[in-house]
Amino acid sequence: MNNKKICVIGAGYVGIPLAFAFSKHFDTTVYTHSKEHAEELQNGYDRTQNFTAEELKSSQLKVISDIQTVNSANIYIITVPTPVDDTLKPDLTPIISATSTVASVLKKGDIVVYESTVFIGCTEELCVPILEKESHLIYNEEFFCGYSPERINPTDKKNTLENVVKIVSGSTEQTKQTLVSLYGTIIKAGIYQAPSMKVAEASKLMENIQRDVNIALMNELSALYAKLGIATHDVIEAASTKWNFHKYFPGLVGGHCIGVDPYYILLNAENEHISMPIVEQARDTNEKVPLRIINEIKAVLTKRQQSLAGKMVLLLGIAYKENTNDIRNSKSAVVYKLLKENNAIVDVVDPYADKQLTKKSYNVDLLDDIPDEKQYDIIIVTLAHDSFKKINWKKLKKEETLLYDIKKLVPKEEQDFYF
Incomplete structure (x- = not known):
């Protein structure tokens, strides 16, 4: 692992903590397409407020805004956002752009890892063809891929990057084992080896869809309880005295995961002509x-x-x-x-x-x-x-x-x- 050089694509809530952690063990660069953002980080200002100026300036982390200046990285980790557009359809523009950026510097033997939330099959069906076409390299012969879904929870001091089990998958068994070793240097909680990249992609969606559906249930019940003059929180506390009751609370469902991820699996469902009324209704209820x-x-x-x-x-x-x-x-x-x-x-x-x-x-x-x-x-x-x-x-x-x-x-x- 000593010769591994990492470039993290995306300097946001996921990319900065990941790059910072890797920089303690490997030659690590973080790339942002914004020159202004790169200068902020170089001067010690982190927009996400995860790290202080002292922490950034004393680290070995390098920051660039021109991908052509990356110093011979051989592992690229893509952590860009994957939002939805105004029609609530997955907006794949950021991940397509990031993939093209990596393709422009991809070399034989390199590994490209995706941490961004995507629809199931996206890594091989959307991203790999771009990498092949623009790099002129052959997938699983001259370059390889992995998928390892991010589990960053902003401001959570307990469930930090190091303290949450990391799911890792690879396009070949050797690639997966390389990534297991790589992530194993920074993850204390352990590594889970998914049997395929599709399974890893699906697991990320399932995590947040489960929460979305359960919060929607609480929001529905809350509307009824309000009419009946009782507080939902009081009902939850009473119900939670049963050993197999799981606490979920009603509320606003925003952010980059719970309120977005279901639309990515709905894209899969639409393509496969599968109806997912529970997922759709949960989204509608929470919206x-x-x-x-x-x-x-x-x-x-x-x-x-x-x-x-x-x-x-x-x-x-x-x-x-x-x-x-x-x-x-x-x-x-x-x-x-x-x-x-x-x-x-x-x-x-x-x-x-x-x-x-x-x-x-x-x-x-x-x-x-x-x-x-x-x-x-x-x-x-x-x-x-x-x-x-x-x-x-x-x-x-x-x-x-x-x-x-x-x-x-x-x-x-x-x-x-x-x-």
């Missing part, structure tokens, strides 16, 4: 949660002979999960959009999210903090950031303020809605 929040607020206002128009609203949270700056596929942003469509006046506070990126992505102007001495008609809590746990809720409320808390940060007696 409608922001609308449920708005409709429940409007229902209370209607009883008061009021509307959302002109109401002062405080929206707490824009990232997709707690204590992270990751705003990809934010459903809090959908709540914001619906509020604005109903002509509400909305202040948004999220101490973790980047102001410029939030403005660019969702046209939301973030406040630095909750304004002093300001009270709101409606307060909506979508995230349980640690800083939100210290809020003096009574100070923010008027006599008739509606408080909609989907994270149960607020004392039960101060909440106005069941969720």
